[in-house]
Amino acid sequence: MATMKTLGLAFSAGAKCFRTRLGLDILNRSIPLVHCVSVRHKYKSSPLVSDDPGAYTGFEVSRNPEEWKYVQDLLPQPIIKDPAPKPEYPSGWRPQNPPADAPYFVKRTANHQLPVYMVRRGPRGQVLRTKVRYIQGDIWTLEEEIRAVLKQVYPRDVVQTQVNEVAGVIILRGDYVSAITEYLKSKGW
């Protein structure tokens, strides 16, 4: 249909030129400019497939708030909500349950995950660093604990750490994400 319309426009323009060439009055708008609808909104100007309403999928407009709840569940949420409390989660995720007497605090990320990351740097990502973020309070105690844990898990490794007290970040040389995550989880962080 759109093609036909374009052709129609082209035809009418061509007819105009033809008339001009013949010395006819251009301002005499006797040319039937039927197809002067913009071709941009193609779907609106297209004809219906069928005039019979029964040929289309039926629908009804509902303004029931009970039904609207199901629609709302499908809409994207603007804000990351707290997960619904359950005794156990299939992914193994657990909500934070911090120990009362710890001299430090490890904040969860906005996505409720532990802030332990592996960072790849250097040529072709060969340099591995483990980064623990969002540590508040006595960061040095946590560093000692992490070192002790890694000494147990990896007795042959020489664990090297870098502590940024202002930013609340501990960086370890090597990939220790799993061990540190497990340790923090076991402590309730």
Place this chain on the structure above:
Amino acid sequence: MLRSLVLRALRPASCFQNVARFSTVTDTTAGEVNPVSFYGNEPKVVSRELEFPTNDGRARKAWVENLDSVAEKKLGMVDLHPHIFAITPRLDIIWQNTRWQMNYRKVNLTQVYSRAEVRGGGRKPWQQKGLGKARHGSIRSPIWYNGGIAHGPRAPTTKFYMLPIHTRLLGLRSTLSAKLAQDDLHIVNSLDIPTNDPGYLEELAEERKWGPAVLFVDDTDVAPENIAIAADSINHMNIMPVYGLNVYSMLKHDTLVLTLAALEKIEKQILFHTHRVDRAKQNEKFMTSSV
């Protein structure tokens, strides 16, 4: 109903949209709840619901003060969100924000002549061969005295860049935390003052040991008439709406004065951006065409 009436008395001029989150008591119930000593029969703000409550043991509170008398009256106490007002200030992030604010608006207009723009030099100064001299094609080549400049500055060069949104947010949070820790952050119920005399503001700042530079922040961009006239003739006292709050101005002024409504809006905005779902999209590279 009682609460809304009480709050209307507390903040008469503007902004009723967020007031329901402040809970207040009158003198009749003060003995049970309120740790604040009272002045007369005025209602007191005692607590505030915080979105995204924290469990890290940090808590910050601030007095709610008044501006309608030179002497300070404590109208109550509000909770401040620890993630905004109690973080360890990152001086590096504050500096990044300041540098960004100083630079992104700059356009370098320095320009020097290139070899094409220096007058003359179109003719080969001497023939290529036979003279025993070095080969030259133009007397305005960069190696010539009075020649053009190679790779010189070309105008206009914009210094525009965007800090990542989370660096900007952390800058705001760091600065607000630093201001609170240094006792330079004050919460007031409203910006209404009884007179438009600039001396009143100066006297008030002197009495309360504010300033000398004071930044008043309200949630609307229409300030009450008296304070607008009074602050207009004092160069170091300025009024700003919430959407204009920035790290540079907070550092430039010694004291930051927030209204309750402004505090509410600042917290709401910062918490929304730190907890929004599409944060990964926010981290995408900034394109000027996408504004």
